[in-house]
Amino acid sequence: xxxxxxxxxxxxxxxxxxxxxxxxxxxxxxxxxxxxxxxxxxxxxxxxxxxxxxxxxxxxxxxxxxxxxxxxxxxxx
Amino acid sequence: xxxxxxxxxxxxxxxxxxxxxxxxxxxxxxxxxxxxxxxxxxxxxxxxxxxxxxxxxxxxxxxxxxxxxxxxxxxxxxxxxxxxxxxxxxxxxxxxxxxxxxxxxxxxxxxxxxxxxxxxxxxxxxxxxxxxxxxxxxxxx
Numbered sequence: 433x434x435x436x437x438x439x440x441x442x443x444x445x446x447x448x449x450x451x452x453x454x455x456x457x458x459x460x461x462x463x464x465x466x467x468x469x470x471x472x473x474x475x476x477x478x479x480x481x482x483x484x485x486x487x488x489x490x491x492x493x494x495x496x497x498x499x500x501x502x503x504x505x506x507x508x509x
Numbered sequence: 510x511x512x513x514x515x516x517x518x519x520x521x522x523x524x525x526x527x528x529x530x531x532x533x534x535x536x537x538x539x540x541x542x543x544x545x546x547x548x549x550x551x552x553x554x555x556x557x558x559x560x561x562x563x564x565x566x567x568x569x570x571x572x573x574x575x576x577x578x579x580x581x582x583x584x585x586x587x588x589x590x591x592x593x594x595x596x597x598x599x600x601x602x603x604x605x606x607x608x609x610x611x612x613x614x615x616x617x618x619x620x621x622x623x624x625x626x627x628x629x630x631x632x633x634x635x636x637x638x639x640x641x642x643x644x645x646x647x648x649x650x
Contacts, residue, residue, distance in 0.1 A: 481584045482583055482584055483555075483559070483583070483584055483585065483617055483618055483620065484552050484554040484555040484583070484620070484622070485555055485556050485557055485559065485581045485582050485583055485585050485610070485620075485622070486554060486555070486556055486582060486583060487556070487582050488556035488557055488580075488581055488582050489556075490579075490580055491556060491557050491579045491580060491581055491582075491590075491610055491624075492556050492557060492623070492624045494577050494578075494579050494592050495557055495558075495579070495592050495608040495609075495610070495624050495625065496608075496624065496625075497577070497592075498577050498592045498593075498594060498608050499594065499606065499608050499625060502594050502606060502608075503606075
């Protein structure tokens, strides 16, 4: 059955039956997505760590200040 | 290339069980009389060097003695950090001073990042051949 034909058939359903079709498809999609996520090792809403600190402008400035102070101390010794 | 040092990639297993080669650099971290040999990730995507808490303690660093507080981003934003300087010896190269964000967390990796590892060394990655080369900036030809 083509999608066009299927949509025509779905239009013939009453409200309760259409709701059941929606629930069936939603459950089907959820299962499919969960299976894909398990396969890839990722889960929806999961927390994944990326340790590389990026956009750390203030941290960079602080380390530069410390290095500068350290160099001045070494030069003075 | 004078004074360049070549290092192999290290095969590490990720959470999915896949083996992925990483540019792990073995270095001697030195604080006064104490030193330890460790392996850290050479990470051009990291803005700063990162030192996990346990390594700082092992080197005799005292948290409350550090004057500079560091505010990090991303996953590390949840942890306090202090700025510290260590002498670092890599291979046969002369020791150099590297500044680290010493993080109050155990699970973070040792990271060699832009400030100031990549400011001190030029790094060439040869990922397909699984090695990388570092050259101190004063010796770059």
